[in-house]
Amino acid sequence: MKHQSRYRKTGAPPSRRPEAASLGDASTRNRILAAARPLFAEYGFNGTSVRDITSAAGVNLSAVGYHFVTKELLYLALLQEIVGPLAPRIEWFTRGDVAPLDKIERIVRAVFDHIRANPDMPAFMVREMASGRTPSGPIVQAMGRALPAMAGVIAAGQQQGAIRAGDPILLTLSTLAQPVYLYLTRGAVAAVAGVDANDPAVHARIVEHAVTVVRAALEQR
Amino acid sequence: MKHQSRYRKTGAPPSRRPEAASLGDASTRNRILAAARPLFAEYGFNGTSVRDITSAAGVNLSAVGYHFVTKELLYLALLQEIVGPLAPRIEWFTRGDVAPLDKIERIVRAVFDHIRANPDMPAFMVREMASGRTPSGPIVQAMGRALPAMAGVIAAGQQQGAIRAGDPILLTLSTLAQPVYLYLTRGAVAAVAGVDANDPAVHARIVEHAVTVVRAALEQR
């Protein structure tokens, strides 16, 4: 919220990682976060042991207890680091004098930008969703801000006749499904297509594909 | 494969659960499978203990070792039971003298049908995908059949001028993203919208929404 009002004044979108400069150093705490990120993403919370994390980070086993108290609080801190910056960026693109469909396109591109900077984000998101229970705090907060914001843009577009009729929330989820699902399955896609999933050209192709699909799905004709 | 040729002759789509009659009884083996299903879906493989499963099933701890040898083989048997019947059904709808876009719509409806009969399927799927590694055998087999089959339908539609240009594999994934992602997030949707996620009317609304979005996304104009 503090960031939000500041950025509105400057006219620039919120930075992708506002805290990178101050917290991105190689302190023990950050080594743990950096090591835990791909492990939690690939093996899940229960499939990753504290020993896995600390040995990957090259720190002592007790460092997790000292810096994060428990494994779960480490997980939540990491989740906040991953999904926290996304909602303000989405909200920023819902404002301004831009056609609703163009706002949605910019949001989709911003989500892809965020995913490129945080390639593990889709894995964290869908693991949280798969549980069926209420997701963890950072996810609930991010979704609670992003979903209504995007649905509002879609509803405005419907009033203007630019976006097709339909439940704005469902249309929002259909939109967000594209970056999340396409990136989640990009390993399988790359294997089928015989390309490198981390190739920037592949990323760019996926982004353009998703934008085209989303615009076609929403556009009123 | 055996089923497939049989069904082609009869002209009826493959049953949703061909083995339900013979294996759906309350034997210890099936009690274990039925109890493991929601537990693996909600808590994941590592988050579910053999003791969780056997006590939920009301059977002895050793029954898993006796009937499935290991926990992982139990998981794979369950995964096969969940995703195994899907690929033949998708393949069946790719055949016949039907417009490509209508084939895709029928496939989307069939996937929703399958998900309604197996509500845990999206959770199993995305957990497998989130790992980043090659998914388990049943998933690889199902995707290896469903993806090319659907991409072929889309490519045929593109040749006819009925479906927009674009990578058929990416368009297939964008299509499958709708049922999987919408059902994965249906708990959150229901909470936001204040409705019951298991209400058949909600299911029907989601299906119609997804069909509309998919047709609009693919249709050539």
Added chain:
DNA sequence: TTGACAGTCATACGTTCGTTTGATATCATA
């Protein structure tokens, strides 16, 4: 009646888990 077999059971094995403990190291401040 007997023997073999499929299935179920309580119990225990060795390992790994998250967390805790107490000692030690580093360093700015008094």
Added chain:
DNA sequence: TATGATATCAAACGAACGTATGACTGTCAA
């Protein structure tokens, strides 16, 4: 130089884990 706060370390704790073991029960053909 002393002191207190911050940080790291090896070691250990009890609990929970997946799996293995051997006894027991029922069924059915010989």
